[in-house]
Amino acid sequence: MSPSARLARILYRWRLPITALVLAGALVCAGKANLNNINNDLSAWVATDSPEYVEYERFRREFGGGRTLIIAVAGEGIFTPDGLRYIDRISREIARLPLIERVQSLATANVVRQLPPQDGDDGGIEVTPLVGDRLDTATGAADVREDALDDPLLRGDLVSADGRVTALVISTDEERIDAVRGEVIEQIRGIVDTARPPGLATYFNGPLEISETYNRITLANQRDLTPPVLGITIIALYAMFRSVRKVVLLVFAIGVSVLWTLGLYVLLGYEMNVLTSMLTPLVVVLAVADDVHIVQHFDREMREHGDRQRAFESTIAHLVTPLFGASATTALGLLSLATSDVVAVHSFGIGAATGVMVDMMVSLVLVPTLLVWMRPDTHTPPQETWLLEPLRRLGRWSFTHATPVLAVTGLVLVAAVAGVLRLRVDTNHVNFFAPGHPLHESADVMDRELAGIYSFNVMLDGPPDAIARPDVMARMDRLAEALRRQPQVRKVTSVVDYVKRTNQRLEGGAEAAYVLPAAPGGIAQELFVFGLSDEGRTELERVVASDYSRAHLTVKLASMSSDVVFEQIFEAERLARDAFAGSDVTPTVTGAGRIFATLDHYLVTSQVTSFGTAFVTVFAVIFLVFRSAKFGLLAIVANVVPVAAVLGLMGWIGISLNVATIMVASVALGVVDDDTIHFIGRFRRETAHGATADVAVERAAMDEGRASLTTALVNSLSFGVLWFSEYKPTAWFGSLLAVTMAVAFLAEIFIVPAVIARFPRLYGSAARPAVAAA
Amino acid sequence: MSRSRRVFRPAALAVFVIAGALMVTAAPGAQPAAAPVEGSADWVAARIDARDTGRDSRLAMTMRLADRQGRTRERTLVITTLAAAGARGDRVLVRFLGPADIRGTGFLVWEHAQKDDERFLYLPALGRVRRIAGAEAQESFVGSDLSYEDIGGRRLTDYTYRMVEATAAWTDTQGASHPAWRIESLAKDAGARYPKVQSLVRKDAFVIVEAQVFNRRGEREKQYTVSRLERPGGIWTVMDATMANEATRTRTTLVVTEARYNTGLAEDAFSRRELEQGAR
Known part of the structure; x- marks a missing residue:
């Protein structure tokens, strides 16, 4: 047998x-x-013990993750009292939801504003909310528009160059959000859809939405x-x-x-x-x-x-x-x-x-x-x-x-x-959905009008206080400029921009003063000034470590074919290596784009x-x-x-x-x-x-x-x-x-x-x- | 959205240093509607506010800031204050002595009863005094976990008070137990960032020795603890205290290294000129 x-x-x-x-x-x-x-x-795609994921986690623990929810609000009426009140209301209500750590929007944005001379003094500066109490009148709303479009950190990122699209970027407690993510997003949708002024449309995207x-x-x-x-x-x-x-x-x-x-x-x-x-x-x-x-x-x-x-x-x-x-x-x-x-x-x-x-x-x-x-x-x-x-x-x-x-x-x-x-x-991931799909539509809006939904980061590691040194700041500035020249890059931001903006305001507001200060201690002192307020402190925590041993540049890209992103990442790595060659600061390219x-x-x-x-x-x-x-x-x-x-x-x-x-x-x-x-x-x-x-x-x-x-x-x-x-x-x-x-x-x-x-x-x-x- | 635009209260700052943070203080000219019943929460709040904090003070201290990674950086500073007199409001000058790259940076506040307070900043690298705008009472004090309100105290009339525990106790670092009240302060302003605070008040000193600060979601966000309380020159002074922010996982520790009161400081010591020249 x-x-x-x-x-x-x-x-x-x-x-x-x-x-x-x-x-x-x-x-x-x-x-x-x-x-x-x-x-x-992210852990469904990349092994949590892979070097790239470990680097990303290190970055996330330091500066907060990039797994945000992005809501684009589009329409002609953003910079009207109704539009600003709407953005202010939804920003506040979203911020009160569980596990929401931060809502970046026109309503929560801060600007470094110049104070006019008074009583014979040289004037001054304030780090102040962009909107403040200017949301009740058409004139105030127009002033907000002017200030928002004048701010290089906001223009093209939080608000489109023509003022017709603005974003709310919502950061959460990444350790705990996944357990209740669907519920929280539903609550946010409820808030956003309630009493939305006529003529304004909203679009959801970002890693959390994906x-x-x-x-x-x-x-x-x-x-x-x-x-x-x-x-x-x-x-x-x-x-x-x-x-x-x-x-x-x-x-x-x-x-x-x-x-x-x-x-x-x-x-x-x-x-x-x-x-x-x-x-x-x-x-x-x-x-x-x-x-x-x-x-x-x-x-x-x-x-x-x-x-x-x-x-x-x-x-x-x-x-x-x-x-x-x-x-x-x-x-x-x-x-x-x-x-x-x-x-x-x-x-x-x-x-x-x-x-x-x-x-x-x-x-x-x-x-x-x-x-x-x-x-x-x-x-x-x-x-x-x-x-x-x-x-x-x-x-x-x-x-x-x-x-x-x-x-x-x-x-x-x-x-x-x-x-x-x-x-x-x-x-x-955007192309994985048909053109009429909400995720595809929202990506189109954000890519076309704002800085895009893809990003990566260049993280810099050095000894304490290294980042605030003029030579390191200058290298960061040169790297940012080189990255901005890349064809796919929509926006590059870093702590350098905060210092330049503060310096410009302290020096009277001239365009020529939008530079890093030359005086010894100038960078540290201007960073100190920026961090005096809650808003400034929170923003600095997102871009530079408190002991100035680490910082990062955020590079934003439109959604595109990943092989193009791939090339861009490698070019960024090369530029970063060149920029910090011979220094005690080590650059690492990380972030969602890198993953x-x-x-x-x-x-x-x-x-x-x-x-x-x-x-x-x-x-x-x-x-x-x-x-x-x-x-x-x-x-x-x-x-x-x-x-x-x-x-x-x-x-x-x-x-x-x-x-x-x-x-x-x-x-x-x-x-x-x-x-x-x-x-x-x-x-x-x-x-x-x-x-x-x-x-x-x-x-x-x-x-x-x-x-x-x-x-x-x-x-x-x-x-x-x-x-x-x-x-x-x-x-x-x-x-x-x-x-x-x-x-x-x-x-x-x-x-x-x-x-x-x-x-x-x-x-x-x-x-x-x-x-x-x- | 209406927020009280109160920048700084030098006398209240002295109250912090002398008696403890998270105090209540009377707004200039403000009076309670009626004398509170002895032993009630309102009475405790009023007594905290009424304590002697000296005509002027000079306090040298170390501010230790720990970030969420546990890294600490230290600032040394001297705060001098002059209490309001006549039409002049309180004056406060904060001078940073370290670290080296911000040495000499100064921060001056002129409080006015009838108009917005004025604040000035001197940066050695810039070599000039600049005005800076005021901050909200519940915003960060010079980038620390403490707010201006924590430092300067709360306006007595901005809150309602409730006695939580009349027979509480506070145990100091030496293990000695001290009788205390536990009171709750609720902000009248619905838009307050921190609408509720629960404070433990030492009975013999009218000093807050512990506090829990709750955010709008009702979550405890900050926790204040006093480690050392002394009485130099006969005025109760918190010599060592920590404010931990549980949301940001950061903490700020203030350690007073020298406290002097009633030293005879004049108004000139709080001028813009002094702010600039005193740094040199």
Whole structure:
């Protein structure tokens, strides 16, 4: 008795206790599967022990984080009493909400104002609220406008150059905000929407809003995409088997697999994020393939022999190896994503791989056990008759037209490679949403009218008091000027601007006095003056350490392709190194922009490492399953084509490599080989039993091709549902996998027979015409 | 939004240094509506306000500022005050002696009963005196965690008072227990940044020795503690006190190194000329 037959015998004997364990495990996992434990924050993308994250945390602890909520208020009436009162009211009310640390707005902004000479003195200065008590009259509001547009720290950042857009930048307690973020943002929306003056529009953006939108999408994906995927699956299963009982059985088995997957995912310590929201649809789709093969085999055995035990044991004995091989290769393709440094990709890989292997084990025991209990169907389902002849003819046609098939395959590969060369990496989160999406619209407004929503920081470290030294201030000033000359940079601010502004006011307000003071002690004293008030002190704390050992420059950018940001970051690093060469101050580029630039780098390296890992491990398993180099090579040819085709397609139609699409190649490699394994396995069984190559191809095309076509249809339609996600990477991921499944079926039905026919010495010859006809 | 525009109250500053921060003080010319009942919260507040703080004072001190990272920087300064007399309001001169890069920086306040106070600043690097605008009572005092109000005291009539505990006790750093009242001050101004303060007042000195300052959200934001209370020249003086801001995680410690009262300072010592020349 073969090992697989022995396993089948054991499983049959222990099927009830094992099924009970599977169901009990599903119940336990159901209790653990918390889909609301969502994390789409920075730590969902970048490992918290990565150098970039550690640097960012150091920066955040010193100066406060950049994870703000930005509200743009746009309209003609900002600098009117109504407009200013509105901004003043919402600023105050937002500031009173829990965990709000700071609201920067026209209502809370401070300006350094010059006091006119009086009683024969030289005049003076005041660091004073911009608005103060000037919000009740049109004249006062006009004065506020003039002062705001005159202040280089406010103009282009907190207020647009034409005064038609202003921003509220809301900082929170970053340690605690994530637990109540959604609730706080809702409260803020309530405040902002209440009694908004006519003609003023508001737009929300910033890292907090993006994280919250991602959380909402994560829930929406789970809530909105899973039912249609399940619905399509149910319809397809019914169309395939024409049996309500079988559909219920399969849906039940898929449900058990999903519960196991989600429960184990949580038990492994992972959180849900926008990528893992695709776990459920993925497991549903992949589970169908295994289950269809099992049901088809079981049904055939029952029709032929009418013995349930024999059907059970035969199904397992015949399918355990190909099912294990197919599942293992799929799991390895997914597991290769675990090599990614992008946390969300890593956790998705682990979760999905776990799901695939769990599903294989659940399917292998649960589905045949339930089939044994079920009253056998007496009818032959239509797919068993309708598809047989067309698929047989297709298989034969491919076999007899090997040269043109392989020529077309070659052309497709060339076109695919050309497309791959056009691929670009882009993690622009704004572009992940359609142009009409609120997040996209708000980014447009902020990018066009204000300083943009992206930023990075150049942090400077030195000994105490170093930053207040004239030589260091001068270097900072030169670096800021160099950064301002960069084409993508919208705004650069630092403590230097505060000193210059104070100096200008102390020196009488002349434009020429907007410089760093030359007198010894001048910088320290002007910083001291600026920090005398609460407002000044708070602002200084954000840009320079109290002992002047650290400071930073904030560089703001419009949202743009991440490869451009990437270049900008590296240029900034070079400029900073040059600016502080030979000094005791060390510059470090950090901040959210730096993190996302690094993410890009991770994406490229993870694409190479995960695909490389998938390629090696998947084909290693296929070689092991077949124990044959020539059939392993045949599988490689059949599977590389769909993967290359889909990557090429991405290049040609302009879909970027990003957090979601980066996974397509590895996942596709793992998924598309399933049917190839079944096809080649069947071909080998047939030739082993004496069939010639062409007959073996026809039989494999009829039986395995039938299962492949139905699963390809189901999978393509199901993955295609993801197209309706408002988050483009999810939509792209689903659609590309749908295309991959379709191409994989074509590769199996055309390329495998053609390669077999083209290399008869390797794979066997066709029968002579007379024999074949017989 | 109406805020009281009170810059500084030199006499009240003396009250801080002498008797403790977070005091109540009478506005110039202000009188309580009726004599409060002895032992009531209003009576305690009035007694704090009425304490002798001297005609003038000269106080040398160290201001230690700790940021959220725990880094500290130290400023040494001398504060001289002259109590109001006749039509002239109170005068205060703050002179920074260290660190070196701000040595000589001076800060002068002329308080006026009938108009806005005047404030002047002298920066050695600039070499000239500049006027600077006034600050709100609850804003930071020279960049520290203490507000002008903490330093200068509160106007008696700006708050209502409630006795929280008439038989409280304060334990000093030597472990000795002193009877105290715990009173609550509630700001009448709805827009006050810190609308509520709970203070522990030592009964034998009418000095606030502990206080908790609450923000508009009702959260405790600042906490004031006295570590050393002495009576040089017969006037109670807080020699060592800390204000910790729990929201910003910063703290300011003031340590008085020398306190002299009634030294005969003249009005000339508080002129703009003195502000400029005294730095040299």
